[in-house]
Amino acid sequence: MRYSIFSLLREALSGHRGWGPAWRDAAPKPEYDVIIVGGGGHGLATAHYLAKVHGITRVAVLEKGWIGSGNVGRNTTIIRSNYLLPGNNPFYELSMKLWEGLEQDLNYNAMVSQRGVLNLYHSDGQRDAYARRGNAMRMHGVDAELLDREAVRRMLPFLDFDGARFPIQGGLLQRRGGTVRHDAVAWGYARAASGRGVDIIQNCEVTGFQRDGDRIIGVETTRGAIRAKKVGLAVAGNSSTVARLAGLRLPIESHVLQAFVSEAIKPFIPGVITFGAGHFYISQSDKGGLVFGGDIDGYNSYAQRGNLPTVEDVCEGGMALMPALGRIRMLRSWGGIMDMSMDGSPIIDHTPLPGLYLNSGWCYGGFKATPASGWCFAHLLARDEPHATARAFRLDRFATGYLLDEKGSGAQPNLH
Amino acid sequence: MRIPCPFCGERDLTEFSYLGDAGYVRPDASGSDAAGRFVEAVYLRDNPSGLHAELWYHASGCRTWLRVTRDIRTHEIASAEYANPAVGK
Numbered sequence: 001m002r003y004s005i006f007s008l009l010r011e012a013l014s015g016h017r018g019w020g021p022a023w024r025d026a027a028p029k030p031e032y033d034v035i036i037v038g039g040g041g042h043g044l045a046t047a048h049y050l051a052k053v054h055g056i057t058r059v060a061v062l063e064k065g066w067i068g069s070g071n072v073g074r075n076t077t078i079i080r081s082n083y084l085l086p087g088n089n090p091f092y093e094l095s096m097k098l099w100e101g102l103e104q105d106l107n108y109n110a111m112v113s114q115r116g117v118l119n120l121y122h123s124d125g126q127r128d129a130y131a132r133r134g135n136a137m138r139m140h141g142v143d144a145e146l147l148d149r150e151a152v153r154r155m156l157p158f159l160d161f162d163g164a165r166f167p168i169q170g171g172l173l174q175r176r177g178g179t180v181r182h183d184a185v186a187w188g189y190a191r192a193a194s195g196r197g198v199d200i201i202q203n204c205e206v207t208g209f210q211r212d213g214d215r216i217i218g219v220e221t222t223r224g225a226i227r228a229k230k231v232g233l234a235v236a237g238n239s240s241t242v243a244r245l246a247g248l249r250l251p252i253e254s255h256v257l258q259a260f261v262s263e264a265i266k267p268f269i270p271g272v273i274t275f276g277a278g279h280f281y282i283s284q285s286d287k288g289g290l291v292f293g294g295d296i297d298g299y300n301s302y303a304q305r306g307n308l309p310t311v312e313d314v315c316e317g318g319m320a321l322m323p324a325l326g327r328i329r330m331l332r333s334w335g336g337i338m339d340m341s342m343d344g345s346p347i348i349d350h351t352p353l354p355g356l357y358l359n360s361g362w363c364y365g366g367f368k369a370t371p372a373s374g375w376c377f378a379h380l381l382a383r384d385e386p387h388a389t390a391r392a393f394r395l396d397r398f399a400t401g402y403l404l405d406e407k408g409s410g411a412q413p414n415l416h
Numbered sequence: 417m418r419i420p421c422p423f424c425g426e427r428d429l430t431e432f433s434y435l436g437d438a439g440y441v442r443p444d445a446s447g448s449d450a451a452g453r454f455v456e457a458v459y460l461r462d463n464p465s466g467l468h469a470e471l472w473y474h475a476s477g478c479r480t481w482l483r484v485t486r487d488i489r490t491h492e493i494a495s496a497e498y499a500n501p502a503v504g505k
Contacts, residue, residue, distance in 0.1 A: 240463035251459040253436065254488070299434045300488045302465045307417045307491070309430045342459045398459040399452070411458050414434060 003107055022187055023194035028201050028226050032060045034381055035219060035228040037206050037242060039063025041072035041182075041367065042359055043234035044189035044200075045374020046381070048106070051196035053375070054382035059198045060228075061190075062221060064205040068186030071237060074336035075367040076259050076293050078272050078283065080117040080177035081142050084133045087392025087404045088345060089140045091372055094389050096142075096176060098371030108188030110180050111286065116271035117177030120152070120159075120321075122166040126276055130172040137174070145173045156273065159322050166277035166320060177272060179283050185370060209246045209356070216246065216355035232357040232381050234373075237337035238302075239360035246353055250360065251342040251398045253413040256301035256335045257293065257364045258310055262328045264288030273321070280317030289331060292318060296338060296364060298414040305335040338364050344416030345404035348376050349386065349395040357381055358395060363416055420496050422504065423478040431476035437461055438469040438483050438499070465489060471499055 001007055001020060011018055034050060036043045039061045050056045061067075079099050081092035103110050121127045127146075134144035148170045153161060161168045190200055201223070210218035210225060218227035235242045240250050265288050274281040282292035294314035297306040311333060318325045341347065341361030346369065351358050359377045362369060376390035386393075392404055409415035417429045439462070443453035468488045473481050481499035486492065498504050 238465070240461070241465045244462075249456075249460045249462065251461070253461050253463050254465075300436070300463065300468055300470065301491065302489045303491055307429055309428075399455045412436070414436070 003109075022191040023200055026060075026194075026199035026201050028060065028062075028204060028221070028223050029199065031218075031227040032199070033058040033228065034230045034232065035059075035226060036061045036232045036234055037219065038070075038233065038235035039067035039190075039200060039202065040070045040234065040236070041068070041185050041189065041370040042236065042362075042373045042377065043232075044186055044193055045370050046232060046234060046359070046377040047193040047198045047200075047374075048189045048196075049375050049378035050382060051193055051198055054378060056382055057197035059193075060226065061193070061198060061200045062204045062206060062219070062226075063200070063202045066202050067190055067200060068183055071336045071338070071366060072186045072370070073183050074259065074334060075182055076281065076283070076291050077179045077182045077285070077367065078117065078177070078281065079112075079180055079368040080174055080272070081368075082117065082119065082133065082137055082144065082172065082174045082177065083406065084136050085404055085406055086140075088406060089137065089142065091376070091389045091393075092369065093140060093142050094375065095369050095372030098375060099180065100176075102185075102188070102371060106188040106192045108184065108191060110184040110188050112178070112180045113286075114176050114178040115283075116173060116175045117274070118147070118152070118155070118171045118173045118271060119274045120168050120171040120276045122169055122277045124169075127169055134172050143174055143176050145175070147171045147173050155270070158268075158324055159273075160320065163320060171276075179272065179285070181286075182367060189374070206242060206245065214353050216353050230355055230357060230381055232359060232377060234359040234377065236339040236360050236362045236366055239339050239358070243351075243358070243360075246351070246356060248351060248353070252361055253300050253340045254302055255296045255298070255338050255340045255414060256303060256306045257296045257338050258306040258314070258333055258335045259291070259293040260311075260314065260333045261285070261292075261331050262290040263331050265290070265328065275317050275321040278313075278317035278320065280314060280321060282318065282321075290325070290328065296340070296414060301335075302337055303335065304337055338362070338366075340413035340416060342398060342411045342413060343403040343405040344407055344409070346373070346393050347395050348373065348380060348390045348393040350380070350384075351395065417491050417493075419472060419482070419484060419493060421474050421477055421482060422497055423480060424474065427474070427477055431474060432472045432482075433475050435471040435473065438471045467494060472496075
């Protein structure tokens with residue numbers, strides 16, 4: 001059913017008994033053209049664009065649990081394209097443009113809200129770095145505004161501007177940044193892909209790969225063997241574990257990132273704010289809860305939960321930025337597992353094994369990339385060549401030296 | 417998470433800093449395949465889902481490097497010993 005004001009009115013008048021499931025819970029067939037392992041945002045987006053842009057509809061998305069049970073439902077919902085490096089910036093801007101048209105494309109309300117992302121600076125050196133970043137963004141056609149202290153004060157009078165150590169001197173604002181309802185992204189892509197014939201198969205864990213020499217020709221799963229011409233991995237958080245089944249070692253460590261939400265309050269924070277003197281970012285959901293987070297815990301983990309020192313560190317950052325936070329009670333915290341790559345940037349590429357393709361290494365920036373990741377991975381799977389904006393995300397860049405180290409911290413994943 | 421330092425006893429996570437996988441061995445730079453081996457040593461990781469041998473530095477304690485074996489699915493620590501076997505002898 002197409003969602004519209006008319007379908008809503010029709011259902012309102014008939015007691016809302018006609019709404020069907022948004023997508024089809026499929027059983028595996030013996031063979032597909034493309035299998036995508038991982039029913040998260042990136043995998044479902046890949047399936048949607050394979051079907052819609054490339055006309056490939058014999059596609060299965062295999063999900064170990066239920067769709068959207070991983071990081072697409074665990075992030076802090078922020079979208080932005082304020083990257084510095086030439087290899088990154090056009091990719092994230094492609095993502096932003098896809099976000100801007102997402103709801104019309106999917107016929108699904110994902111609550112895309114361009115409420116602005118403001119990165120605060122607290123020193124002259126940091127202002128210069130943000131001016132450079134803003135200029136790099138504008139040279140790529142991305143919106144960026146450097147605000148001074150008074151402009152920030154007019155927007156966000158409740159911040160602590162005069163802290164002795166980290167006085168706020170201004171901020172770099174991307175007005176087109178904002179937030180998106182993350183679960184709706186998974187459901188919307190699932191519905192759109194399913195509507196074009198893609199099979200979404202849940203409770204189907206990949207346990208091995210079928211090979212013909214080096215070539216990957218299918219997967220073994222908990223629901224039986226499935227053959228495919230091409231297999232794409234979109235299992236960030238568990239990329240190393242799944243790739244190991246094919247005998248591959250990746251430039252990735254898995255780390256836990258925690259996120260937090262407060263009790264719901266009346267509208268307080270208009271956009272997304274990031275603290276420049278520590279790692280802390282915050283926004284307010286449409287339900288009223290303050291959604292915030294900070295650094296990864298910093299050690300390898302597959303536990304999907306973190307430790308208390310990081311909770312304390314994040315809350316200290318929040319209190320330094322906006323002391324009013326101390327009056328609000330924290331409601332929940334949770335953890336997600338990040339593919340921390342060795343240069344802090346993702347991988348969308350062939351693997352050394354023909355027939356096996358890799359989408360991984362999203363660190364803690366995967367959500368904003370969801371549409372472009374799906375778009376570029378679908379392009380790679382359909383045409384066997386990288387998409388123009390994702391050419392820098394090569395798996396072999398660690399050997400060739402063409403690293404994309406946005407932060408400049410080297411091969412130490414817990415510092416990215 | 418608390419780490420049982422062999423010198424200081426069980427101490428809080430905040431006293432330690434993390435380096436990563438303890439399996440790093442510096443390759444022989446004079447070998448003919450040195451470039452490939454350095455790429456593997458610097459960039460590739462096993463990243464196992466289970467027991468993981470890793471290096472921690474007890475920065476706010478005895479300032480020794482520890483080799484900790486930890487189940488990274490649960491954060492349960494199986495053992496912690498001096499990274500340099502000569503320490504403590």
